[in-house]
Amino acid sequence: MTSNNAFYAQSGGVTAVINASACGVIQTCRKYSDRIGTLYAGHNGIIGALTEDLIDTSLESDEAIAALRHTPGGAFGSCRYKLKDIETHRSQYERLIEVFKAHDIRYFFYNGGGDSADTCLKISRLSEHMGYPLQAIHVAKTVDNDLPITDNSPGFGSVAKYIATSTREAALDIASMCSTSTKVFILEAMGRHAGWIAAAGALASETNDGPPHMILLPEVPFDRQRVMAHIDAAVKKHGYCVVVVSEGARYEDGTFLADAGNTDAFGHRQLGGVxxxxxxxxxxxxxxxYHWAVADYLQRAARHLASAVDVEQAYAVGQRAVECALEGKNAVMPAIQRDSEDPYSWSIIDAPLERVANQEKFMPAEYIREDGFGINDAGRRYLRPLIQGEDFPPFENGLPKVAKLRLERITKKLPEYHL
Amino acid sequence: MTSNNAFYAQSGGVTAVINASACGVIQTCRKYSDRIGTLYAGHNGIIGALTEDLIDTSLESDEAIAALRHTPGGAFGSCRYKLKDIETHRSQYERLIEVFKAHDIRYFFYNGGGDSADTCLKISRLSEHMGYPLQAIHVAKTVDNDLPITDNSPGFGSVAKYIATSTREAALDIASMCSTSTKVFILEAMGRHAGWIAAAGALASETNDGPPHMILLPEVPFDRQRVMAHIDAAVKKHGYCVVVVSEGARYEDGTFLADAGNTDAFGHRQLGGVxxxxxxxxxxxxxxxYHWAVADYLQRAARHLASAVDVEQAYAVGQRAVECALEGKNAVMPAIQRDSEDPYSWSIIDAPLERVANQEKFMPAEYIREDGFGINDAGRRYLRPLIQGEDFPPFENGLPKVAKLRLERITKKLPEYHL
Structure with a gap:
């Protein structure tokens, strides 16, 4: 077995293009096969590393890996699992080192959002704290667009395109129904704390006059009287009203409009039903x-409507992550930099992970229009480039084709480990 | 003004391809401009005829009319408005004749579902009952696929493709999340009385083993204990369970699982929230x-994911409607006939309207699998051809382009009319 093997895993909520990043990582590792031995994928994120549940990606055909570029979901399984601090749970880190040692893993690529960046940062310190030489590179991913430093997060552009397209389409539907039937259509978009996804609904029209006629963001406290007055005015003016509401919409005191009362493994409340x-x-x-829709997973899985810009960027950060590793970097995250807005151009910079982990980037106030019910031209200028271009997957029998992986596990070398 | 003008209107819930039928009607009328004068479109269905609110389609450019083929919603406005019987509301019919006379309208094309077919049938009898020479042709449209005689309804194939695609995509999402997070994903599909749309979710996988692992149809009474046992078994076997549920899912006694308590103009209960x-x-x-999604209008407006077969058929029934009129037919509906299943081929027959109006075609029992939780191979063979082929709209600035119509109204010749 060659030394200097690599590990890749997916973490947190998946996106339409997280597998495009996987494709970027794997294809780039294959390109540098003289310097990187085998790339192992952790089954279900960091849990795969802890439990030595490793998929040998070298057994996948080039064709299957290429197909990852147009396959939604997380092909290797994701997880919501946060490592504790090294001080409070040292044995977990010792286990990781055992697994990495057993399989000669020196490169660690972790594909996730802000919480996962924290995991990646902790792993990056193994070298320093526990003397095991490992380079950890974070591969950015989140539909929420809430990662700092990077101009936008891979995964967001596609969900933004889905919400903008769905809003435009559904608005045409209600516009034709409103004379005798539905007057108000409400689309719920994801976005726990940051209103980026709901804001993208604004792109459905060229102007702020809508549709949508109103966007409810978590950044703007919900005032029932004001909201109802605005809806009423839109119905009176246009005959109908289209509202895009963020799942994170909340009252002044922070209470969510709809709170399912559950919390996930990271302690976030599970929302839904706004x-x-x-x-x-x-x-x-x-x-x-009224009519209402809750897109839920449909929006973040809609690879059939991905933004071409998003797919390219998702691939590029995966590719760059491997290059970073080969350049000897550690604790970095390839980030998107906006070089020009019109025409849009971008490049990749290497962001220090300690400035990324556990940070959330909210919609800046200067993107929100004065009445709080949507975004202004500055917001549009920011969002517009991210949904550009179509990258339709191949279709077969009327449905999008997806990658078929073998997902063969390595033979375990270590005793079983219980989480 | 030329005599022998025509009237076209859209009725009932719109679809992703009802405007493709409009395109078929208008382009065919233009083709036979030697025999058909002006085509007036009723604004908001039959209400446009009653209130003399008529759009002069001859003022629309060829380009705008061609763009209708890829524009969702009802471009001329739809309505939920049912004409009363001629015996009980004769004055309404007299008004229609006044309007038709005032604008030399001799051809009546009505684009709708089963309820609208009833309206069209009533209009077709004006000639017989009230001595006004008018030919009324129904143009089939409904996402519900519940029109009789026709093998399938234009509008259904696209929503079927949307539900199948969304189910496949969301299933990949939950499959990657299920180890530490969501175990059950529920997608609610439209279909008030007939389970056709939910059934199409089955096409997401090649086999009945799923995903989806369960489809809840209105045709099969809901038994909570059995359903929960099935979901539990799927989670234990696959790690997760994907359920597609029809909005019309109901208990043995006919009570809907979720009943919003509202009724629409046709007296149907407004459902949602199953x-x-x-x-x-x-x-x-x-x-x-769990996670759940309610696609609502998104599914029937999703022109970006239309079935090419559906778009072709929607256009063809519009085209054929005009040909029927020119052949002197009355009270007919061009219907799809399945000539061969594999390879799929179809043709159009002219169905008598009295056999169409107010009828609902349910899922036949022989398409439903034995446990009631989905469809069998016969059901798959029926559904599969209807979602074939992609007919992506042109995109501009990252979003589907839609038709921009002038929608210019004619000058009214008659006194105002109140509904």
């Missing part, structure tokens, strides 16, 4: 006939 | 973490 909650208010306060 | 209702049961009975 659209029907708001629809109930419309019925009660205004009496209008 | 997915969260079912998710609540999953939480309560099984304790699994």
């Amino acid at each position: 659209a029907p909650t708001l629809a109930g208010m419309v019925k009660q306060d205004l009496g209008y006939k | 997915a969260p209702t079912l998710a609540g049961m999953v939480k309560q009975d099984l304790g699994y973490k």
